[in-house]
Amino acid sequence: MAHDERRRPVWVGVATFAVLIVAWFALTTWTSTIGPGRFPSPREAFDALRQIWVQGYADARLPVHALHSAKLVLLGFVAAVGLGVPLGLAMGWSRTCEAFANPTFLLLRPIPPLAWIPLAIVWLGLGDAAKVLVIWFAAFVPAVINSYSGVRSIEPHLVEAARTLGVSRRRMVTEVLIPGALPMIFGGLRLSLQACWTTLVAAELIGAIAGLGHVLYQASLDLFPAMIVVGMVAVAVTAALMTIALDIVERRAMPWRRA
Amino acid sequence: MKRHHWTFAAGIALALASAGALAQTVIKISYQPALYWSLPFYVANEKGWYAELGLKPEFSTFPAGVPQIAASASKSWDVGGAGSVPAVLGAVRYNLLTIGITNDESYANALLATGKTAAGFVKNPASIKGQTIVLTANSTGDYAVQSCLAKWGLKKADVTFKSMGQAEVISAMSSGNADLGGLWAPNTYTLEEKAGAKQICSGQDAGAAVPGALMVRADYAKSDPQNVARFLAVYLRSWKWLNAHKTEAIAMMKKFYAQGGVTISDAAMRKEFDTRPTFDLAQQLKIMHRPGANGASEVDGWFANIGAFMKANGTFADAPMPSKFITDEFLQMVDRDPKLKAFANRAD
Amino acid sequence: MAQGLTLRDPTAPLPFARWLALTVAGFLAFFAVWWAAAASGLAPPQFLPSPGAVAAQFVELTHTPFVGYTLQQHLASSFGRFALGFGLAAAIGIPLGLMMGWFRALDAIVTPLFDALRFVAPIAWVPFAALWFGTGIGGPVMVIFSGAFPPCVINAYRGARFVEPRFIEAAETLGASNWRMITEVLLPSAVPSIVAGLRVSAGLGWQSLVGAELIVASSGIGYLLVRGQANISTSIVMSGMIAIGLVGFAIDIALRLVERRINRQRGR
Numbered sequence: 001m002a003h004d005e006r007r008r009p010v011w012v013g014v015a016t017f018a019v020l021i022v023a024w025f026a027l028t029t030w031t032s033t034i035g036p037g038r039f040p041s042p043r044e045a046f047d048a049l050r051q052i053w054v055q056g057y058a059d060a061r062l063p064v065h066a067l068h069s070a071k072l073v074l075l076g077f078v079a080a081v082g083l084g085v086p087l088g089l090a091m092g093w094s095r096t097c098e099a100f101a102n103p104t105f106l107l108l109r110p111i112p113p114l115a116w117i118p119l120a121i122v123w124l125g126l127g128d129a130a131k132v133l134v135i136w137f138a139a140f141v142p143a144v145i146n147s148y149s150g151v152r153s154i155e156p157h158l159v160e161a162a163r164t165l166g167v168s169r170r171r172m173v174t175e176v177l178i179p180g181a182l183p184m185i186f187g188g189l190r191l192s193l194q195a196c197w198t199t200l201v202a203a204e205l206i207g208a209i210a211g212l213g214h215v216l217y218q219a220s221l222d223l224f225p226a227m228i229v230v231g232m233v234a235v236a237v238t239a240a241l242m243t244i245a246l247d248i249v250e251r252r253a254m255p256w257r258r259a
Numbered sequence: 260m261k262r263h264h265w266t267f268a269a270g271i272a273l274a275l276a277s278a279g280a281l282a283q284t285v286i287k288i289s290y291q292p293a294l295y296w297s298l299p300f301y302v303a304n305e306k307g308w309y310a311e312l313g314l315k316p317e318f319s320t321f322p323a324g325v326p327q328i329a330a331s332a333s334k335s336w337d338v339g340g341a342g343s344v345p346a347v348l349g350a351v352r353y354n355l356l357t358i359g360i361t362n363d364e365s366y367a368n369a370l371l372a373t374g375k376t377a378a379g380f381v382k383n384p385a386s387i388k389g390q391t392i393v394l395t396a397n398s399t400g401d402y403a404v405q406s407c408l409a410k411w412g413l414k415k416a417d418v419t420f421k422s423m424g425q426a427e428v429i430s431a432m433s434s435g436n437a438d439l440g441g442l443w444a445p446n447t448y449t450l451e452e453k454a455g456a457k458q459i460c461s462g463q464d465a466g467a468a469v470p471g472a473l474m475v476r477a478d479y480a481k482s483d484p485q486n487v488a489r490f491l492a493v494y495l496r497s498w499k500w501l502n503a504h505k506t507e508a509i510a511m512m513k514k515f516y517a518q519g520g521v522t523i524s525d526a527a528m529r530k531e532f533d534t535r536p537t538f539d540l541a542q543q544l545k546i547m548h549r550p551g552a553n554g555a556s557e558v559d560g561w562f563a564n565i566g567a568f569m570k571a572n573g574t575f576a577d578a579p580m581p582s583k584f585i586t587d588e589f590l591q592m593v594d595r596d597p598k599l600k601a602f603a604n605r606a607d
Numbered sequence: 608m609a610q611g612l613t614l615r616d617p618t619a620p621l622p623f624a625r626w627l628a629l630t631v632a633g634f635l636a637f638f639a640v641w642w643a644a645a646a647s648g649l650a651p652p653q654f655l656p657s658p659g660a661v662a663a664q665f666v667e668l669t670h671t672p673f674v675g676y677t678l679q680q681h682l683a684s685s686f687g688r689f690a691l692g693f694g695l696a697a698a699i700g701i702p703l704g705l706m707m708g709w710f711r712a713l714d715a716i717v718t719p720l721f722d723a724l725r726f727v728a729p730i731a732w733v734p735f736a737a738l739w740f741g742t743g744i745g746g747p748v749m750v751i752f753s754g755a756f757p758p759c760v761i762n763a764y765r766g767a768r769f770v771e772p773r774f775i776e777a778a779e780t781l782g783a784s785n786w787r788m789i790t791e792v793l794l795p796s797a798v799p800s801i802v803a804g805l806r807v808s809a810g811l812g813w814q815s816l817v818g819a820e821l822i823v824a825s826s827g828i829g830y831l832l833v834r835g836q837a838n839i840s841t842s843i844v845m846s847g848m849i850a851i852g853l854v855g856f857a858i859d860i861a862l863r864l865v866e867r868r869i870n871r872q873r874g875r
Contacts, residue, residue, distance in 0.1 A: 012712070013719035020720070037332050038738055057573075095621045098628035104637040110855035112814035114730075114821055115829075115848045118836040121427055122654040125436035126393065196697040198754075201432050202818050207419060218422065220734035221325050221397045222574050225351045228734045236726035243726075292674070292825065319743055320825040322833065326737050424822075426837035433839050446837065453839045461683055494853030520834030590740035 040226035046082045048226035057227060058218035060210045066238050068210040072128060072203070073242065076135025080192060085185060088147025089177060098148075105144065105146040113138035113199045120251055122207055131203040137201035139184045139192035146188020150181025179254075185252045212238065283315040286486050289339030291550035292320045293519025295444060295531045296340055296471045298359035299497030301515045302508075302531075309491075311491040312552045312602065323424065324348075325397060331355060332403050336492050336560050337479040342399040342443075343565050346472035350584035351575050357585045359491055359543055360558060361471035365463035366534040368403035368445035373583040376438045377457035384411035385474040387418060387439065394432050394441030396422035399462075399469050404441035406467035407460035431455055443468060445516060468561040480589070488592035488599060494601035495593070498537045503606040514595065540593060558585060639789045656842040664842035665849060671874055672760045673843060674834045676826065685816060685827040688744060688852065692751025700759025700808075701801055705793050707760070708767025709785065721760065729754035729815040733822050747819040747827075748862045754815030762804025767798025802869055807843040828854075 021042070027033045028041035035046065052062045060068075091098040113134050120130040154177070162176045178185075204213025212235050219227035276516070285310075290297040300318065301310055308314045317545050319328035319336055330336065331353050340361045351356035370392070380387055389461025394401050405415060412416070420437075423431070423448050431437040433454035442450060444451045451454040462469040473494065475487050501508040510527050538546065546557040555563070557580035564576030621629070621799020637659050644650070645657040652660070668678040676684070707714045719725030732753045736746035770793055778792045828851055 016716045016719055041736075044854045048837035077693060095626075096621065096629060099621060100633045100636075103630055103633035106856075107634075107637060107852070110852040110859065112817045112851060112855070114814065114818040115832060115851055117428060117821065117842045119654075119841070119848075120436035121430040122841065123437065125390075125434070126421060126423075126431050139860050194726075197726070198730060198814075202730045202821070206423065206427060211417065213674065216731055216734060218396065220329070220737070221422065222394075223325065223329055223348055223738075225735070225738065229752050232727050233729045235728060235731055236723065239726040239728075242573070243458075319741070322830070326822075329734070330741035330743075330746075332738050333741040333745070335743060424833070426833045427835050429839060432720065449838060518672075518675040520831075520838050520840060604614040 006108075036225070037096075037223070041230055045225040045229050048224070048230045052215070052230060058210075058215045062215075062230075062234060065210050065212050066217050066234060068208075069200055069204070069212040069235075070238060070242065072131050072211065073193075073200055075128070076132045077139050077193060077196050080136045080191060080196075081143050084143025084192075085147045085186065088144040088185075088188075089151055089181065090150040091144070092151025092181070093177060108137075109120065109141050111137075113195070114202045116204060117202065119149075124147030126206060130206050131200075131208070133198050134203040135199050138195040142188045142191035142195060143185075144188075147181060148186045148190070149221060150188075153184060154180035176191060178222065180255055186246075186253070189246060189250075190243065193242060194239070197235065197242075201235065228251030260538040283310065283313050284486060285317055286338060286483075287319065287336040288316045288490070289319050289321060289330070289336035291323065291327065291492045292343070293445060293516045295367065295512075295535055296364070298502065298508075298512055298515055300340070301582060302342050302501060302511055303493045303497045305511070306497075306500075307491045311494060312507065312599075314486065314489055314493070316538075323395065324396070328353065333488065334476070336476075337483075338475045338487060340471060340473050341472045343472050343562060344372060344399050344402055344569065344583050346396055346474055347562060347569060347573065347579065347584075348397060348431065349474060355474045355584070356477055356559075357472045357562070358475050358478055358480075358487065358587075358589045359472055359473035359494070360538055362469050362538075363468065363536045364443065365403075365467060365529070366372060366461045366468045367447065368399045368469045369442065369447055369461040370404045371408045371432065371440050371442055371447060371450055371456045372459050373432055373435060373438050373455060374455035376576070380439070381457075381459050381544075382504050384413075386427040387411065387490045388413055388526055390437040390439055391419040392435040392441060393419060393421045395425055396420070396430065396545065397569070397572070397574060398441075398443070399471075399607050400425075400441040400443045401572075402565060403443075403460075403462035403465065403467060405568060406462055406465035410460070410465040412568055430455075434537045445521050445523050445527065446530060448523040448530075449521060452523055452527065467564065470558065475589070483591065484592065487589045488596070490587055491591050492599045492603040495540050495543070496605050499539060499604060502532075505529075508532070540590065540600065542545065543590050544587060544594060547585070547590065549582070555581065556585075556587075578602060587599075613859075639869070641856065642766075653839065654841050656845065661842050661845045661849070664840075665846040667711050668846050669701075674831060678831070678846070681826065681831045682829045682850060682854060684821065685829070688827065689751055689813055689816050690839075691744070691765050692748040692816070693755045694754050694811055695748065696755035696808060696812065697805060700756050701763045704760040704763025704801075705767045705797065706794070707795060708764045708770075709789055721757070725757050727753075730818045730822075733819055736819070739832045743825075747824060749814060750819035751812045752817045755812030758804045758808040758811065759801075760805075761799055762800045766800030766804075767793040769800075770796040797868060799866075799873065802866045803864070806859065806866065809858050809862055810855065813851075813858060817851055 024042055028039065031045060040048070048057075054061075056064075058065070061181070068231035080095055087101065090189045091101055094179070104167060116134050116137050123132040124133055158180065159176060162172055199209070201216055204211040204217065208214035208217075212231055215234070216231040219231055288300060290300050300316075304316060320328070321330065324341040325348065327336075327339065327341055328345050328349040331349060342364075346355065346357050350357065392404060394404055407416065408415065421437070423441060427442045428437075428442055429446060429450055431495065432440045432450060433456075440450075440456075447458055451458065477532070480487055509525060510530050512531070516523065516528070536542070549556045550560065561583060562581040563578070566581070569575065570578045593603050611624045641658050645652065645655050649655070656664070665678070670677060672680075705719070707717055729750055732750050733746070736749040738747045740749055774792055774796065775788070778788055784793065816827075820827045821833055824830045828847055832844055832847040835841075835847060
C-alpha cells in the first residue's frame, strides 16, 4: 500500500495559496465583506510593506527591525543552549546531579517566560539585557529537557561496552554521550528556537527602539491592521529562516544521519 | 464567518436579559479601571442611577485606551470614556463619535523625572536634550510630554522615546532604569509617592488642553439615540453628586482605585478633584457650542491640536476634522428633555 | 540494567535516602541563594523581596482581594479562558489531524497553510485578537487557541500516519467506511500520540494566556501581574508568578497521569 510513502504534490499547496489570495481579494477589495479596520486588503498590506521597506516604520526600516530581533533571539538562544545543554547532559548522566538540580528546575520551569518581564525590567533595565533574559528563560527549558532525555535514551549496552573498554571520561563524553544524545538535543534546540521567537514579540514590548515585536506593538497602538499583517509575516519568515539554518547545522553535525 | 455566531449568541443573550429584567435595556459601557474620570461609572452603578433611567449597564474595562478602541470594532461596547488621543484614533479608524467631555485632565498628564534628576532638569530644561523618555505612545501622556518639549524649544528628534505600557514605565522609572517618563494620574501619584519621582511639567504647564472624551459607536448612536442621552444624563449626575459630597466621594474613590490595584494617599485623591475640572450640562453645552455654521467650538480647538499631534507622530496621514466626529447632539437631547435635564443636574 | 557492573556508575539509581537528601539540599540551595541575594542588598527589597516576604504576600492575596479579586478568583478567571481556548484547540485540532492523516487531499491542502502559520508566535495574534473578538473573553481565547492548536494537529496527524499498515489493511478488507476507519482504527491507535500532544498543547496554551493577559485583559492572573507592577509591588508580581507556575505544573501533572493511565491500559 502506498499509504505510508505518499508525497504531497507541490501544486496542491501552490493552488491552496492561490485560492486563498483570490479569496482575500474577494472578501476585502471586491466585496468589502471584511471592513478595512478589521483586516487589510492586499493593496493596503502591500502599501504597508512598501512604507516600512522604503521610509521605515516605528523608527527603522524592516531589515533593521528583523536583524535586531534576530540578534536578540540568537543571543538568548546561544546563552540558553550554552548553559542548558551541559546541564541537561550532566543531569542525564549523573543521578546525583539530577537529584540536586531538579528542585530548582522544577520550581522555575512552569513559570512562563513572559511572566519574567516585570522582573526583568526592574533587574536589568530597558536595554537588550532584559530582553535576552526573557528569551533565555524560554529557550533554556527545552534545551535542558531534551539533552537530559537524550542521554537517558542512549542504549545502556553502548555505555557498558565503552566502559568495559576502559574509555576515559573525556572520550566517554565526547564520543558516546554527545553523539548519542545529539538527535534529541537537536529536537530540543528546534523547540528552543521556536520558543525564542514566541517570546521575542513580548520581550520587545520592553521599550524596544527596533525589532519586529516593536513593529507589532507600534502597529497595534496605531490600530494599523495592514502593518500588523506585515509584522506577523515578517516574524514568521524570519523564524522560518532561522529554523532552516538550524536544520543545516543539524545535518552538518550528524553526517551519519543523512540517509 | 464566526461573527454571525457571535452576534447570534449576543442576540439571544440580549433577548433573555431584556425579558428577565423588566423593560431595562442593556447598554455596554467601557472604561479603564482606577481612573478619575471612570469614577462616575462606578458611583452611578453603586447608587442605582442607571436603573432609574431604565438602563442595565454591562461594564467592560481595558488597561489602556487603544485596546479599548480596538474592541469597539468587535462591538464589545456601545458607549464609554477614554483619553482624547484614543478618541481621535477611534474616530479615524472606527467611526467613534465624541459626545461629551469627561474632564479636563491637562494637569494629570505629565512628564515626570526621578527624584535625583528632577531638580537638574527643572533648572535647565535644555539638559533634557539627548535623554531617553519612556512613555505610552499614542496616549494623552505622550501628548503632554511632547507639548512640554515644545515649550522648552526641544523637538521630538532631540530625545529618544521608548514606548511601553504604563506599568512598564513605572517599573523602569522606580528601578532607576529611566530618568524621564510620560504618565497620567493616578500613575503619576504612585510614582511620586512610592518612588520619589517628581512631576516636572504637565500638559497644563505647557499650555496644552488635554480633555477626556465620552464616546459612542456611530451605529449605536443611530439605532439607540435615547439610550445614549440617558447614559450622558447618568454620567453628568454622578459628577454633580461627587463634587457635592467630597468626603463620601473620596471614600468611594479609594474603594474604586483599590479595585484597580492603585493605592495612593487621600491627599493625592483630593488633588485629583482639585486639579481636574469637570463639566456639568450647561458647561458641556457651552464648550461644545459652535458659533455660526462653520464656527469651531472650544472643544473643536482642543481636538484639532490633538489631531495635528497625532499626524505629526505618523499615526495617520490626515487628521480628522473635529466637526466630523464631535457632536453635542446627545447633550442637546438631554437638555431638551425636562426629565433628563433635571436628572442630570441633581446633586443628591 | 547496568546496575551490577560497577559501583561507580553514575547512571545507577540512587538509594532513596541519598536521593531525598540531595533533593532537599537542592530546594534549600535555591531558597538560600534567593534569600542571600535579597539580604545582601544587591537589589533593594522593593525589587527583590525575600522568600518570606513573598510567601506572606502570597497568603495575603488568597484572602484579601487585589484589583477586585482574590488570587483564587483571578486564577479561576484565567483558567476559564484557558479551558475554553484549550478545549477548542483540542476539539478542532484532533479531528483535523486525524482527517489529514487519512485524506490525502486534505493533507495536501492544509499542511502548507499550517506550516506557514506555525511560525507566527501566538502573542503576535494579540493585536488582531483584540480587533476581532475584543479583550473580554474572545480575544484571550483566540490567543490561547493559536498557541495550543498546532501540537494537537501535529500529534493527531502523526498518530494517524503511523498506524500499523496491517490494521488498515484488515479494516479495508472488511470494507470499513472512511468514518469507521477514522474513528475505529486511526483514533484508537493515535491515542498515545494525541495525549502527548495535548500535554505540549496545554503548556503552550497556558503560556500564551499569560502573555495575552499581560497585554490586554482586565482580570485574570496576567492582569494581576501588570497591576502589581504598576503599584510598584514586586512581591505581588512574584506571588502571581508562583501561582502561574503552580497551575501550569498542576495541569502538566494531571495530563501526565492521564497519559500514564492510558499507556498502562494499552500496554496490556
